[in-house]
Amino acid sequence: MTSGFAPVKFYQVGSFAVGNRLLGHAERTVQSDPGRTNALTSGHRACQGCGEALAARYVLDAAMAATGGRMIAVNATGCLEVFSTPYPESSWRVAWLHSLFGNAPAVGAGVAAALRAKGHDDVRVVAQAGDGGTVDIGFGCLSGMFERNDDVLFVCYDNQGYMNTGVQRSSATPPAARTATTEAVGPAPGNPFGQGKDLPRLAVAHGIPYVATATVADLHDLEHKVHQAMARTGARYLHVLVPCPLGWGTAPNETVRLARLAKESGLFPVFEAEHGEVTAASPIRHRVPVEDYLRPQSRFRHLFEPDRRSDVIGRLQAMADANVTRYGLL
């Protein structure tokens, strides 16, 4: 530390995921690279350990890198919008527009249409929202954007609930999870089984040029997928699992580990699809039972205390097993 600067940090040292250590210098993901745009810069008001803030920074920086800075971001209402623009400050170092909770895909389509009409063909559009703004209230607009094949990359930061309004259930909330509107009380505590939407698959069903899922446990993979998306035109969809310490009841320093366990358990399949066909899936490197992923989260505490709910854990394990089969994750 003789220079007075903190040493450059590489992420994921000591993890199971493919880390920087295996990559050449040029390819490494470096958090404090002076060449980074820091599209979402410091000073925002996200909770400690917020997976959404981490993902947004990497997604937008990668998109900025891919477009040479010729990019416009559109944001739905939600945590990301609120914590990044506390009046009179803004953490955004990109051209950024927030309109409403449920219309980010259409606003993005509008920006893209304007750029086309004005001949600014080099400028690209990234629209982003939480799972609520994507899977629920924004779904009509998103499906329309997919169907028209508007030239927009839409990114969903999936923290599996309406966090900004105080952790209510969304249709991306997993079964059995406790939220403020699916309390851990009664004979079937938490979110019911058999409901909810698998939006990545719905996106694939639209036959759009590119769909991918990712987590904040593998930021290099996340950046790679942003580059893949930006190398294509038309409607593209990226669904990123972003643990939320507040809503999940987890420690801030567990965010990355939980994202990894979601993937390694099979509960969150990480894959890519093009034009309606799944083309690649990230294999599970070190399979864990879903219990390892569930136990550290207080939203699932009622599955372990006061009595162990093996029946419920078994149903969640079956969901993970089905993903393993569907995507060939082993």
Next chain:
Amino acid sequence: MLRQLEGSRAVAEAVAACRPEVVCAYPISPQTHIIEAVGALVKSGTLAPCEFVNVESEFAAMSVCIGAAAAGARTYTATASQGLLFMIEAVYNAAGLGLPTVMTVANRALGAPINIWNDHSDAMSVRDAGWVQLFAETNQEAADLHVQAFRLAEELSLPVMVNMDGFVLTHAFEAVDVPAQDAVDAFLPPYLPRQVLDPGDPVTIGAMVGPEAFEEVRYLGHLRQLQALDRIPEIASEFAEAFGRASGGLVRPYRSEDADTVVLSMGSLLGTVKEAVDVCRGRGTRVGAVGVTTFRPFPGHAVVDALASARRVVVVEKALSPGLGGVLATDVAAALSGTGVAVHDVVAGLGGRPVTEASLVQLLETAAAGELGRLTFLDLDRSLVDGELARMAAARRSGPTAENLLRDLRVVGGRWA
């Protein structure tokens, strides 16, 4: 050049002459002919460069306009009735963001009961959204107002809604002189946005604003509406100079200078109102009319001036605020407070009910004789209402009102018919 045109066609051609760069709409009667025609002009390449975006809802239509306007494009959409309600969150948002979109509303009733015919309930539902709201009296004026609307919207960075009566205007064929391209080009400079999404000069648009500054933001929006009160008549006179005809402005008096009793109204109804005024004048009754072209911002001073000689004003409007009465009438009463002029609300023409010259003449004569009540429902079928009231008094579960009335009218048969 005068041509015999459908109102919708005339508006579509006038809009195209304004060279919008992004047009986005969702179909709903009676707006459909407008967007079909604009869509065809884009698809054929007549209107270029322009992106015509077919969306899945009115909410998306306005949202596309928001994104496109923020990215620096001139934007246009059109809707009506349920469509306006469906987009309402984005309607407020466009105004709050100060984005100068122009929207035609082909005025239509709001359900339930579902009704496709004309009244002004849809426009009234967004009167506080922060949009300028103009009402066309004729198809010529509807076409002309769009040219003025883009000019006003972009000067003040405010969205503007041009209201034209559904079917009565949109589907009526009459002679219209559609503003010519070169004249529109001379009248309407290219859109130079006040704020724009530009990667070269990135700004944050749409940030959260708390109690520290929210009232100030709203106050500034109010000030821009007041500025519009000045600019609307100026733009209308510039338009008259360039195009050789009067269109737009705040209010338009008709034989009201020496009138004791003045009818105040909006939209195509004014044609019939003027005829009724002529009939009453022929009988020696001192009546006149004032047309309100600009409803928001509300031209209170202009209304008071136009009613200088009046002892009473009869506000005939195609809208109702249930539990209160007229909507326009409430604004007129506020403007006239302290002047001693009596205000009578007359709710008329809801859901396309024809407002006839005979009914208006009778109404005017009653008013001039000092016998008109505070609130009147013109041509209300009292027996129909009484029948339903009696039924409701007799049976708690007397069934749905609308269906009961239709049965009484023998429009539909029913179990008990």
